[in-house]
Amino acid sequence: MDILFGLAANILQEGFVYAIMAIGVFVTYRVLNFPDLSVDGTFPLGACVTGALILGGADPWAACLVSFLCGAAAGCVTGLLHVRLHITDLLSGILVMTGLTSINLVVTGGSSMLAYYSRPTVFSAGPAALIPASARVWRVLAVAFAFCILIKLAVDWYLRTKSGLLLRAAGDNPQYVVSLGRDPGMQKILGLTLGNGLTALSGSVLSQQAGSANVWSGTGMVVMGLASVIIGTSLFGRVKIMRATTAVVLGTVVYKTCLVVAMQLGLPANYLKLLMAVLLTVALVANRAAPFRGKGEKRDAVSSDL
Amino acid sequence: MPSLQTSEPARGFAAELRHIDKTFGAGTAEEVPLFRDFSFAMEKGSSVSVVGSNGSGKTTLLNILCGSVRPDAGEVLLDGARIDRLAEFRRSRLLGRVFQDPAAGTCPRLTVLENLSLAENKGRRFGLSRGVSRKRAGFWRAQLEQLHLGLEDRLDVPVGSLSGGQRQALALLICTMAPIKLLILDEHTAALDPKSSENVMELTERFVREKGIPVLMVTHNLKYAAAFGDRLIMMHRGKIVFDVSGAQKKTLGIRELTDRFDEISIEDGNSV
Numbered sequence: 177m178d179i180l181f182g183l184a185a186n187i188l189q190e191g192f193v194y195a196i197m198a199i200g201v202f203v204t205y206r207v208l209n210f211p212d213l214s215v216d217g218t219f220p221l222g223a224c225v226t227g228a229l230i231l232g233g234a235d236p237w238a239a240c241l242v243s244f245l246c247g248a249a250a251g252c253v254t255g256l257l258h259v260r261l262h263i264t265d266l267l268s269g270i271l272v273m274t275g276l277t278s279i280n281l282v283v284t285g286g287s288s289m290l291a292y293y294s295r296p297t298v299f300s301a302g303p304a305a306l307i308p309a310s311a312r313v314w315r316v317l318a319v320a321f322a323f324c325i326l327i328k329l330a331v332d333w334y335l336r337t338k339s340g341l342l343l344r345a346a347g348d349n350p351q352y353v354v355s356l357g358r359d360p361g362m363q364k365i366l367g368l369t370l371g372n373g374l375t376a377l378s379g380s381v382l383s384q385q386a387g388s389a390n391v392w393s394g395t396g397m398v399v400m401g402l403a404s405v406i407i408g409t410s411l412f413g414r415v416k417i418m419r420a421t422t423a424v425v426l427g428t429v430v431y432k433t434c435l436v437v438a439m440q441l442g443l444p445a446n447y448l449k450l451l452m453a454v455l456l457t458v459a460l461v462a463n464r465a466a467p468f469r470g471k472g473e474k475r476d477a478v479s480s481d482l
Numbered sequence: 483m484p485s486l487q488t489s490e491p492a493r494g495f496a497a498e499l500r501h502i503d504k505t506f507g508a509g510t511a512e513e514v515p516l517f518r519d520f521s522f523a524m525e526k527g528s529s530v531s532v533v534g535s536n537g538s539g540k541t542t543l544l545n546i547l548c549g550s551v552r553p554d555a556g557e558v559l560l561d562g563a564r565i566d567r568l569a570e571f572r573r574s575r576l577l578g579r580v581f582q583d584p585a586a587g588t589c590p591r592l593t594v595l596e597n598l599s600l601a602e603n604k605g606r607r608f609g610l611s612r613g614v615s616r617k618r619a620g621f622w623r624a625q626l627e628q629l630h631l632g633l634e635d636r637l638d639v640p641v642g643s644l645s646g647g648q649r650q651a652l653a654l655l656i657c658t659m660a661p662i663k664l665l666i667l668d669e670h671t672a673a674l675d676p677k678s679s680e681n682v683m684e685l686t687e688r689f690v691r692e693k694g695i696p697v698l699m700v701t702h703n704l705k706y707a708a709a710f711g712d713r714l715i716m717m718h719r720g721k722i723v724f725d726v727s728g729a730q731k732k733t734l735g736i737r738e739l740t741d742r743f744d745e746i747s748i749e750d751g752n753s754v
Contacts, residue, residue, distance in 0.1 A: 334610075336612065336613050336614070337609070337610045337611060337612060337613050338599075338600075338603055338607075338608040338609055338610070338611055338612070338613045339608045339609055339610055340613060341592070341596060341599065341600055341608070341613035341614070342600065342608045344589070344591070344592060344596075345589045345592060345600055348589040348590060348591045348592060349585070349586070349588070349589045349590065351581075351586050351587075352586075352587070352588065352589050352597075352600075353571070354570055354571045354574055355574050355578070355579060355587070355657070356574065356600060356601065356603075356604045357571055357572065357574045357575035357604055357605060358571055358608070359569070359571050360571070
């Protein structure tokens with residue numbers, strides 16, 4: 177029983193934090209219809225910036241905010257490469273992801289790992305201190321859950337504002353944004369900025385949970401984010417009262433559960449990334465979702481000339 | 483018929499193209515010269531229908547006006563002001579366009595109400611205030627009732643689940659909501675079944691009458707072209723080969739128009 181509880185707590189502690197990234201991927205992939213690979217770079221960017229700041233004595237909450245802003249700036253670069261320099265969506269993401277590897281190493285001062293185990297983090301300082309340190313599991317769970325829910329509500333709120341509606345329109349039919357007298361390219365940049373900001377925030381919070389930042393922690397994040405979005409929206413998307421972001425959060429938990437169960441069944445850690453790739457493949461095929469491309473083009477074809 | 487090849491002040495014109503040159507694929511083996519010193523002007527308050535064979539340049543004419551195609555040379559004016567340097571999305575603040583493809587004029591994954599709310603905000607700031615105002619639902623219902631398509635009961639349905647005719651009627655309503663200086667109809671009934679097509683044409687006539695917006699309508703349907711507006715031009719290989727307006731257009735029989743159209747089509751068929 178204790179083992180099961182431990183596993184469940186582990187799944188949820190990490191799942192809720194990864195869900196923040198999945199919500200970011202939801203914004204770029206589902207709302208904007210943009211396959212954004214820069215996520216693999218912005219996730220560790222958030223972790224590394226947080227590690228450097230906390231080691232430098234910064235407030236952990238400020239570190240979260242700065243991480244978000246750094247990720248947002250990186251996402252903005254992806255958008256500019258794509259929109260202004262007309263580089264394809266996939267390649268723009270790859271360029272930023274590759275470039276960020278160096279930036280992350282610069283941030284950590286050249287080491288691939290920054291440890292700050294004993295420093296205050298969002299899991300020990302501020303509101304988290306209200307929960308006694310003896311109940312560490314609950315404390316971590318509560319903070320992770322609070323982050324996840326707050327971000328979910330904020331994104332829900334944003335997508336229903338005028339600005340958010342325009343963002344959704346840009347992913348749905350860019351020509352419609354043009355006819356509203358707005359530049360759809362600006363909307364893409366805005367969406368990528370938001371999505372990568374959330375990804376970096378997720379990296380920041382997860383790094384604080386672990387007490388260390390790893391430059392290589394980004395590998396597979398795109399795959400994890402996409403799988404969470406696809407699993408979530410296909411499993412829970414038809415539940416009417418549930419918002420898409422809620423489905424994405426649940427999708428992340430399901431995905432994380434699959435990984436943890438596989439590890440428990442004895443899968444060697446080396447096979448983790450392979451399993452992640454296989455899970456996304458299965459999710460894509462099972463969902464029969466049009467993968468990266470073509471969703472926007474597949475409009476109901478009506479073309480009988482009079 | 484007044485000469486259109488002059489560079490007189492544009493004050494009286496809703497839209498004007500002056501000395502346009504356009505060659506597609508210049509410098510390649512598939513070079514297609516289309517316009518050579520092409521000029522066209524439509525008077526304020528007028529409605530013009532445009533017909534022509536395939537490749538005659540009628541769609542390019544619209545694209546040059548809207549900014550999705552750049553001319554190699556020449557000037558584009560809207561209501562007397564040069565717009566040829568403005569990006570397509572900036573020109574959209576001044577003109578509305580309904581496309582042939584019913585999917586182009588609306589957002590399929592957004593609801594009817596969301597589409598309308600976006601359109602209503604055209605020209606204003608898209609900030610952090612609420613995107614959809616429930617209080618406006620009554621107003622929208624009244625607007626949609628005019629379409630006689632039952633859309634007033636489907637405000638919360640994604641537009642993608644509506645029929646082509648419904649979407650096109652909605653696109654027409656959306657386009658004419660903001661104050662625009664020119665409405666462009668780009669074969670907007672061509673993808674619809676005959677009944678929806680009639681309905682959309684009726685709506686078009688009514689909106690144009692009620693709102694007094696100048697309209698440029700490209701169509702393949704000679705019957706609509708003859709019936710709609712107060713001027714008709716026929717294009718062929720980048721030139722206006724037939725141009726009637728006023729009383730002359732009113733007496734223009736569909737028969738005569740068909741004959742003229744066959745002439746250019748046959749000429750095309752023989753020469754290519």
